Amino acid sequence: EVQLVESGGGLVQPGRSLRLSCAASGFTFDDYAMHWVRQAPGKGLEWVSGISWNSGSIGYADSVKGRFTISRDNAKNSLYLQMNSLRAEDTALYYCAKLPTVTTWFDYWGQGTLVTVSS
């Protein structure tokens, strides 16, 4: 059974940092690009960042560029998101996901971890 389990969310003050983790199981993690997608309370989905299978290609949404860093450890089947200089508008449920690609039209999603940025 495929599982993506996010962790590391919580309440953090504006300007501080937080690191999210995603533990993957049930599929060959290092075969696929992985992503973080977020959803602010009552709002729509926003793609945040993605990383290729070998970390050789990385992308960020403009809203987080320069503040967030995505990484992965294929030996540990894990995906990470280092979030620095957090703002109130970063408050959201953060999903770890394998999204459809050119060669793989299936996807996997976790249940999300909630990040709340507030003083």
Add this chain to the structure above:
Amino acid sequence: DIVMTQTPLSLSVTPGQPASISCKSSQSLLHSDGKTYLYWYLQKPGQSPQLLIYEVSSRFSGVPDRFSGSGSGTDFTLKISRVEAEDVGVYYCMQGIHLPPMYTFGQGTKLEIK
């Protein structure tokens, strides 16, 4: 960056009636390989999103055939031929550029049952 614009933002449909959602991209989604990487998702209340349609018009495994996708270039449509109660939720279109990774979602269209 590519902007995805969905209309309408909300829809109230009687069971058994059809529904249609439009998605327009700010630039053509036709890839150099000849394919178009436009996807449709449904997020049911309290759940993670689930893939309905990939590459404009291909239904994902297990998706009922009352769901269909069409379009090309910058204009795309998701149609539900006969809405059922289980179809309630928010529908999103999404485009994907895979290298470097860069995806964009539409704002979402909330479907409710009358």
